[in-house]
Amino acid sequence: MFAMKNKIPIFTLLGILILAACGGSEPAVPTTTEVPMDGGITPTRTLTQMPSITEEISSTLEPSETPPVVEPEGGTARIWEKDRAEMVYVPAGPFLMGSTEENQAADNDEYPQHEVYLDGFWIDRFEVTNRGYALCVEAGACDPPPDSGSFTREQYYGHPEFADYPVIFVSWFDVNRYCEWAGKQLPTEAQWEKAARGTDSREYPWGGDPIAEDLANYGGNVGDTTEVGFYSPRGDSPYGCADMAGNVLEWVKDWYSPGYQSFLDQVENPTGAGASPIGAKVARGGSWIYPARRARSALRVDRVPELREGNIGFRCVFSY
Numbered sequence: 622m623f624a625m626k627n628k629i630p631i632f633t634l635l636g637i638l639i640l641a642a643c644g645g646s647e648p649a650v651p652t653t654t655e656v657p658m659d660g661g662i663t664p665t666r667t668l669t670q671m672p673s674i675t676e677e678i679s680s681t682l683e684p685s686e687t688p689p690v691v692e693p694e695g696g697t698a699r700i701w702e703k704d705r706a707e708m709v710y711v712p713a714g715p716f717l718m719g720s721t722e723e724n725q726a727a728d729n730d731e732y733p734q735h736e737v738y739l740d741g742f743w744i745d746r747f748e749v750t751n752r753g754y755a756l757c758v759e760a761g762a763c764d765p766p767p768d769s770g771s772f773t774r775e776q777y778y779g780h781p782e783f784a785d786y787p788v789i790f791v792s793w794f795d796v797n798r799y800c801e802w803a804g805k806q807l808p809t810e811a812q813w814e815k816a817a818r819g820t821d822s823r824e825y826p827w828g829g830d831p832i833a834e835d836l837a838n839y840g841g842n843v844g845d846t847t848e849v850g851f852y853s854p855r856g857d858s859p860y861g862c863a864d865m866a867g868n869v870l871e872w873v874k875d876w877y878s879p880g881y882q883s884f885l886d887q888v889e890n891p892t893g894a895g896a897s898p899i900g901a902k903v904a905r906g907g908s909w910i911y912p913a914r915r916a917r918s919a920l921r922v923d924r925v926p927e928l929r930e931g932n933i934g935f936r937c938v939f940s941y
Contacts, residue, residue, distance in 0.1 A: 695709075695710060695711060695712045695859070695860050696709055696710065696859075696860045696861045697709065697710045698710075698746065698861070699743070701743075701745075701803065701804075701805070701939070703802070703803045703804050704749075704753050704756055704757070704799075704802075704803040704937075705753065705756070706745050706746075706747070706749070706753055706803075706937070707745070707746040707747065708743040708744060708745055708746060708939065709743070709744060709746045709816075709860050709861045709862060710741065710742075710743055710860070711739070711741060711742055711743075711744060711812070711815055711816050711860050712741045713738075713739065713740050713741040714738065714739070714820065715736050715737065715738045715739075715820070716736070716737065716739070716814075716815045716818075716819065716820040716822075717734055717735070717736055717820070717822040718734065718735055718736070718737050718810075718811055718814055718815075718881070718884070718919075719731045719732060719733060719734040719735060719881050719919055720732065720734055720919045721734050726824075726914045726917060727917075727919065728920070728921070729879070729880065730878075730879045730880050730881075730921050731881075731919045731920070731921060732880060732881065733880075733881055733885075734822070735881060735884060735885060736888070737811050737884070737887070737888060737889070737890075737891050738888060738889045738890070739811055739812060739815055739889075739890055740890055740940060740941075741940070741941075742808075742812055742938050742939065742940035743938060743939040743940070744808060744812065744813075744816045744860070744862060744936060744937075744938045744939075745862075745936035745937050745938070746850075746861055746862055746863060747849035747850055747862075747863050747864065747936065748787040748788075748849050748863075748864055748868065748869060748871065748934045748935065748936050749787065749788055749796075749799065749934060749935055749936055749937070750784065750785050750786060750787060750788060750849055751777070751778050751779070751780075751783055751784050751785070751786055751787075751788050752784040752785055753788070754766075754778075754788040754791070754799060755779070755784075757798075757799045757802050757803070760802065762798060762799070762801075762802035763795065763798055763799050763802065764795065765778065765779075766778050766788065766789065766790035766791055766795075766929070767790060767929065768790045768929070768931075771783075771786075771789060771845055771846060771931055772844070772845045772846075772931050772932075773844055773845045774845065777789070778790070785848050785849055785850075786846050786847070786848050786849065787846055787849055787864070787868060787869045787934035788934055788935075789846065789869060789929075789930070789931050789932065789933060789934055790929040790930070790931060791872075791929060791933070791934065791935065792926060792927050792928060792929050793872050793902045793924070793926035793927075793928075794926060794927070795929075796872050796934075796935040797872075797874075799935075799937070800935075800937040803937060804939070805937035805938060805939045806874065806937065806938055806939070806940070807872060807873055807874040807935065807937060807938070808873050808874060808936070808937070808938040809873060809874050809875055809890075809891065809892055809893065810873050810874075810875045810891075810893055810903055810905070810921070811884075811890070811891050811893075812873075812938055812940075813865075813871065813873050813905050813906075814905070814918060814919065816858060816860055816862050816865070817858050817862065817865040817866075817905070817906065817918040818858065818859075818918035818919070819858065819859035819860070820859075821859075823859075823918065824917055824918065824919075825837075825866050825916070825917060825918060826856065826857060826858035826859070826862065826865045826866055826918060827855060827856055827857065827858075831913070832866065832867075832913040832916055835852070835855065835856075836852055836855055836856040836866070837852055837856050837864070837866040837867035837868070837907075837916060838851070838852070838864070838867040838868045838909045839866065839867035839907055839908075839909060839911055839912070839913060839916045840910075840911065840912045840913060840916075841909070841910055843909055844909070845909060846868055846869060846909055846932075847864075847868055847909070849863060849864055849868070850863045850864070851864075852864065862936075864906075865905075865906050865918065866906060866907055866916040866917070866918065867906070867907050867908060867909060867911065867916045868906075868908065868909055868934075869906075869908050869909065869932050869933055869934035870904040870905065870906055870907065870908045870922060870924075870930075870932055870933045870934070871904060871905050871906045871933070871934060871935050871936055872902060872903075872904050872924075872933065872934075872935040873902070873903050873904065873905055874892070874893075874902075875892065875893035875894065875902065875903045876893060876894045876895065876896055876897040876901070876902060876903070877894070877897045877899065877901040877902060877903045877921070877923040877924075878893065878894035878897060878898070879898070883895075897923070899923060900925060901923035901924055901925050901926070902923075902924060902925070902926045903921055903922065903923065903924075904922040904923075904924050904933055905920065905921065905922070906918075906920070907920060908932035908933070909932060910932055
């Protein structure tokens with residue numbers, strides 16, 4: 622089933638082409654939960670035994686260094702000591718969140734576009750990698766992903782070749798534990814979106830140019846995850862964040878609510894809905910299997926927090 626490394630199965634490719642042409646719901650990807658995915662599709666991937674991991678991955682890590690933080694400018698980088706992740710700074714100020722109703726690519730849950738103010742915060746420049754997640758597992762604070770493969774790779778998590786690829790098959794609860802272990806938090810929807818699109822309401826992280834295969838991993842053009850930062854710097858956001866369009870969806874802190882009505886009275890540092898009518902959390906950023914329209918910075922995806930998929934990962938933030 623997994624001999625097709627670096628290739629897209631013909632049934633997957635056809636599905637992607639049909640989806641892109643018709644604007645239908647996103648195709649199914651491997652999952653390790655019994656919660657049905659979109660369209661009621663149930664999991665089909667066979668779980669593999671998790672091998673011993675952390676020695677090979679953690680032995681190659683370089684020592685961390687944490688520069689002093691004094692009123693940093695946007696994009697200023699630092700290394701976070703606990704998980705050795707590179708972080709960039711997003712300065713305080715307002716930005717436009719969501720989409721206008723004139724945007725033909727937008728979904729109904731992106732309305733209305735509204736201005737919010739955020740305090741400054743740090744955000745991981747890259748999606749959390751297999752290498753980084755292994756540190757939390759080694760510390761006993763996280764459980765390893767229950768599936769150590771990926772869509773086309775039988776061995777992925779724990780394999781040195783993919784140490785710097787995004788960790789997948791992690792639930793919202795898994796990633797929340799990781800961020801807490803690292804002394805950080807999951808980003809709110811507002812923090813994630815500002816880090817992705819800046820203050821000029823751009824459609825994609827890089828600006829006005831349409832999405833292209835040299836800017837992001839999307840639409841099955843690669844057929845699986847890519848190494849974090851592979852498309853840097855051309856595909857980066859205004860603050861230097863990589864892979865905020867495509868590669869893997871990213872869990873955020875907020876409960877999912879259909880539309881931004883619940884945000885309208887939260888004009889500073891919004892945290893979104895207090896609960897979700899469908900019991901779902903939000904994921905952002907599109908993934909390697911999503912078409913171009915669904916890799917936009919304003920896209921919102923609802924996922925039950927127990928779900929583990931082969932196209933969902935995350936990154937963390939730190940705010941004072």
